[in-house]
Amino acid sequence: MNSVKVTEIAHRLVSVHLQAGEVAVDATAGNGYDTLLLAKIVGDAGVVFAFDVQACALAASGNRLKEHNMDQVVKLCQRGHESLAEVVPGCHHGRVATVMFNLGYLPGGDKSMITREHTTLSALQQALDILRAGGLCTVVCYPGHEGGDQEVAAVLRFIEGLDHDAYQIERHDSEHRMNFPPFLLAIKKMSSG
Numbered sequence: 001m002n003s004v005k006v007t008e009i010a011h012r013l014v015s016v017h018l019q020a021g022e023v024a025v026d027a028t029a030g031n032g033y034d035t036l037l038l039a040k041i042v043g044d045a046g047v048v049f050a051f052d053v054q055a056c057a058l059a060a061s062g063n064r065l066k067e068h069n070m071d072q073v074v075k076l077c078q079r080g081h082e083s084l085a086e087v088v089p090g091c092h093h094g095r096v097a098t099v100m101f102n103l104g105y106l107p108g109g110d111k112s113m114i115t116r117e118h119t120t121l122s123a124l125q126q127a128l129d130i131l132r133a134g135g136l137c138t139v140v141c142y143p144g145h146e147g148g149d150q151e152v153a154a155v156l157r158f159i160e161g162l163d164h165d166a167y168q169i170e171r172h173d174s175e176h177r178m179n180f181p182p183f184l185l186a187i188k189k190m191s192s193g
């Protein structure tokens with residue numbers, strides 16, 4: 001069976017939503033697949049801020065962007081996404097069109113360098129704060145690895161606690177029948193208030 005990965009669904013949603021010239025954030029750059037998508041869409045007239053705590057992840061993302069001549073569009077930030085609102089300049093706050101999170105660990109990398117509940121929740125709140133009205137935040141959640149279940153439970157509680165008039169939330173489940181499959185949360189900010 002040809003199952004669609006939730007990361008592909010995130011890409012589809014972002015492709016429909018994000019426009020050339022806009023501001024976007026990749027909160028977990030990793031190997032740069034999401035960063036590249038964002039950069040290709042916003043193009044030279046836009047800007048992407050891409051965060052990762054690991055130098056090797058930013059190097060991989062940088063190489064991928066260079067291969068596609070997209071490195072000028074992206075500001076690679078070796079900072080935790082919990083400093084998102086500090087790093088993304090204030091002039092963009094309230095103008096960010098898309099923030100992508102892809103939680104967990106770097107595929108092929110150090111599996112102890114995972115995203116964690118406390119910093120993820122802080123970053124998520126900051127992401128929602130700097131989104132524009134109509135902005136989209138995607139979060140790919142991985143409950144399967146050690147610590148992932150706890151982080152994902154916290155993310156779900158956070159989502160549950162949002163004002164559901166202010167945020168429209170969709171959940172997309174994986175078609176994989178494995179234990180604890182990843183899933184996608186898509187959060188759309190309805191107003192700037």
Ligand SMILES: C[S@@+](CC[C@H](N)C(=O)[O-])C[C@H]1O[C@@H](n2cnc3c(N)ncnc32)[C@H](O)[C@@H]1O
Nearest residue numbers: 028029030031032033034052080081102106115
């Ligand atoms: C699943 S990978 C991201 C995959 C990536 N989006 C892609 O397209 O290849 C998760 C990444 O989150 C990073 N990470 C862990 N804690 C972080 C934090 N506090 N802030 C930003 N990135 C973090 C890890 O280093 C890892 O590279």
